Amino acid sequence: MTDLNFPHIIYKDGASFKEWGLHHGKSFKGAIAELAAIRKDLMLKKNPSLKSKLSELAMEQFNCTKLFAPHLAQELEGIAQGAEVDLVDIVILNNYTDFRDIELPEEGCSTIHLHSQNQQVSGQTWDMHQSAKNYLCTIEIPASKEGPKMHVLSLVGCLGLMGVSDTGLFIGVNNINTENARAGLIWPALVRRTLEHPCFNSMRETLVNAPVTSGHNYLISSVGQSEHWEIAPSAKAMVGKTNDSSLGKTFHTNHCLGDELKLIEQKTAQSSTTFNRYSLLEKKIGQCETYEDLINLLGDHDGHPKSICSHFASGAQDPSMTCGGGVYDHLTKRLFFWRGCKVYDDNYEERELTF
Structure with missing residues (x-):
């Protein structure tokens, strides 16, 4: 498992949200793929029944986000494109706790x-x-x-x-x-x-x-x-x-x-x-x-x-x-x-x- 040592990512002033996402995704390509795989695996181990509807549920969440904040949806698309991972995996990485709460709990935070x-x-x-x-x-x-x-x-x-x-x-x-x-x-x-x-x-x-x-x-x-x-x-x-x-x-x-x-x-x-x-x-x-x-x-x-x-x-x-x-x-x-x-x-x- 990669340890990134808590990086500080600086987005370029004047770039578009899509460009910010591409930079983010390319810079941490391997680590993003690792984390997305870990989170998908944890989710499916707890609830295998989600597997058949994973893409459908992920795209429902993405489309809702696109209506709510189109520029942030573009950033997510850029991250997926830059990291060369499926957009579904980026949705799971971002919305892991809520995705699981459709069926399962998550702990933590004060x-x-x-x-x-x-x-x-x-x-x-x-x-x-x-x-x-x-x-x-x-x-x-x-x-x-x-x-x-x-x-x-x-x-x-x-x-x-x-x-x-x-x-x-x-x-x-x-x-x-x-x-x-x-x-x-x-x-x-x-x-x-x-x-x-x-x-x-x-x-x-x-x-x-x-x-x-x-x-x-x-x-x-x-x-x-x-x-x-x-x-x-x-x-x-x-x-x-x-x-x-x-x-x-x-x-x-x-x-x-x-x-x-x-x-x-x-x-x-x-x-x-x-x-x-x-x-x-x-x-x-x-x-x-x-x-x-x-x-x-x-x-x-x-x-x-x-x-x-x-x-x-x-x-x-x-x-x-x-x-x-x-x-x-x-x-x-x-x-x-x-x-x-x-x-x-x-x-x-x-x-x-x-x-």
């Missing part, structure tokens, strides 16, 4: 926002199947006619897992397991599309009206405000909020908090660590005040292996581990991304960026 008079910080862990860790990257996307410059945490071959724009908009994502999943939008395209907006209100409008495939909690924030939204194909609810008049600290793991979402939650498919991490965050969030504090909290190992930086794989129905994460300070515009675990991984990497 999202947090801190809002005080002097601090406004957002962040999250990214918990995935451990095979994804070696393929994590960051992408620097220049301003275009579609939106401002942005930095995203991603996987090679993927549009983006979480990110921040030059206008100070942040989006983080964690999975929830809900009923009624259906072929819809490729969710990394939703991450990128929301970051293209000029303000928080239009970002929220796009997010809550998107034709999603499956359930996620989204943390969106900007200077002065933050919201946690649980969104599934058949229901949505805001489950956390801060603003300059209502300061506080909000967080989410992988179980539903909204009453309407609880009614459609697949409780048998919940993350094996979600309540452990939630309890740890309840216990520790009071001492978390700053950008540095949040970075340290997201790397915390109290309760290991069911810790905030999660290492619980043995016996889990769908093993996942903290493969990386990101923290953004809205007031200083400092952005910190990491790959792996600083304590347990020999190949840990970190990167601090600014706008």
Whole structure:
């Protein structure tokens, strides 16, 4: 398995989205093919019945994405073309968690926002199947006619897992397991599309009206405000909020908090660590005040292996581990991304960026 050492991909200013995708795909051709094969294999081992409908479901998701954000669909086509892999495989690589949620669960991730008079910080862990860790990257996307410059945490071959724009908009994502999943939008395209907006209100409008495939909690924030939204194909609810008049600290793991979402939650498919991490965050969030504090909290190992930086794989129905994460300070515009675990991984990497 290739270890890419957490590359920082820089898209060329003035190039088209298709050209960005081609550059991305060509630069990481072998690794993208590897990761796509790993994700397809994991998905089909869990649910062989998907095999006969793989292409059909993938193209439904791609066509939905093409209607939602044509320029991002062009970037996906460019990645597939540059990497010389089938577009179906790129859809699976990008929409793996949602694709599987049509029948199956996925674990992981904790999202947090801190809002005080002097601090406004957002962040999250990214918990995935451990095979994804070696393929994590960051992408620097220049301003275009579609939106401002942005930095995203991603996987090679993927549009983006979480990110921040030059206008100070942040989006983080964690999975929830809900009923009624259906072929819809490729969710990394939703991450990128929301970051293209000029303000928080239009970002929220796009997010809550998107034709999603499956359930996620989204943390969106900007200077002065933050919201946690649980969104599934058949229901949505805001489950956390801060603003300059209502300061506080909000967080989410992988179980539903909204009453309407609880009614459609697949409780048998919940993350094996979600309540452990939630309890740890309840216990520790009071001492978390700053950008540095949040970075340290997201790397915390109290309760290991069911810790905030999660290492619980043995016996889990769908093993996942903290493969990386990101923290953004809205007031200083400092952005910190990491790959792996600083304590347990020999190949840990970190990167601090600014706008």
